[in-house]
Amino acid sequence: MYREPELPPDVPPPGVAVARALMTRRAVRAFLPTPVPRGTVESILMLAARAPSGTNAQPWKVTVCTGRVRDALAAELTAAHFGPPSLQSEEYAYYPRQWRDPYLARRRKLGWDLYGLLGIAKGDREASARQHARNFDFFGAPVGLFFTLDRDLEQGSWLDCGMFIQSVMIAARAYDLHTCPQAAFTPFHRIVRRHLAIPDSEIMLCGMALGHVDADALVNQLNTERESVGVFTRFLGD
Numbered sequence: 684m685y686r687e688p689e690l691p692p693d694v695p696p697p698g699v700a701v702a703r704a705l706m707t708r709r710a711v712r713a714f715l716p717t718p719v720p721r722g723t724v725e726s727i728l729m730l731a732a733r734a735p736s737g738t739n740a741q742p743w744k745v746t747v748c749t750g751r752v753r754d755a756l757a758a759e760l761t762a763a764h765f766g767p768p769s770l771q772s773e774e775y776a777y778y779p780r781q782w783r784d785p786y787l788a789r790r791r792k793l794g795w796d797l798y799g800l801l802g803i804a805k806g807d808r809e810a811s812a813r814q815h816a817r818n819f820d821f822f823g824a825p826v827g828l829f830f831t832l833d834r835d836l837e838q839g840s841w842l843d844c845g846m847f848i849q850s851v852m853i854a855a856r857a858y859d860l861h862t863c864p865q866a867a868f869t870p871f872h873r874i875v876r877r878h879l880a881i882p883d884s885e886i887m888l889c890g891m892a893l894g895h896v897d898a899d900a901l902v903n904q905l906n907t908e909r910e911s912v913g914v915f916t917r918f919l920g921d
């Protein structure tokens with residue numbers, strides 16, 4: 684049963700909309716096929732582009748795919764996922780090469796919770812691969828987004844893009860839409876590039892599914908937890 688996280692009790696009334704947008708954003712992994720108008724996607728991107736960036740450089744680039752372009756890409760990616768490993772090539776390491784605690788424990792918990800919810804037993808590689816494959820169909824969402832960045836930019840621009848990407852997810856909530864950020868595409872960037880004419884001069888940071896949540900889907904019952912503020916924060920001074 685999905686439980687919407689509670690807002691902090693001290694949120695003043697004018698702040699409730701912002702707090703709710705933050706608290707109700709979650710990675711949705713089953714969407715309805717209901718289309719999202721292009722105008723809505725443009726509004727979401729316009730809001731997200733208010734994200735800050737060092738010297739206002741605005742380094743983010745977005746490719747939006749829908750309809751036949753989305754379907755053709757999804758079909759080839761799904762086939763490639765079940766195909767030979769030679770079809771995969773990582774451009775950058777999103778995840779640590781060597782996992783360690785506390786990150787490993789958190790990662791494991793997510794895996795157990797997600798796969799446990801879906802009844803996928805530990806070690807059932809076929810069922811895990813089938814669930815992972817849902818990524819490549821954007822979990823059924825009608826809109827796929829890809830975030831890219833000019834390769835010659837520095838780490839600061841990655842930070843800027845991260846803020847932009849989060850802003851897209853929060854802005855989507857203003858339209859009662861949901862998202863799932865997706866690093867799953869990154870090993871298949873060559874296929875994505877070919878379908879969407881993304882030049883080699885841009886690095887593909889991640890993809891994202893955007894659409895209406897399928898509230899009845901079991902996978903969307905997942906609750907994720909967060910560490911309390913005291914675990915990751917030090918307050919110094921009075």
Ligand SMILES: Cc1cc2nc3c(=O)[nH]c(=O)nc-3n(C[C@H](O)[C@H](O)[C@H](O)COP(=O)(O)O)c2cc1C
Nearest residue numbers: 708709710712793818863864865866867868889907
């Ligand atoms: C950049 C990024 C890439 C992600 N890639 C994937 C992905 O490929 N597939 C997926 O199902 N979830 C993906 N996630 C979602 C995370 O698993 C999720 O954000 C995390 O478990 C916390 O859950 P919540 O977003 O529902 O609060 C990604 C998240 C981020 C920020």
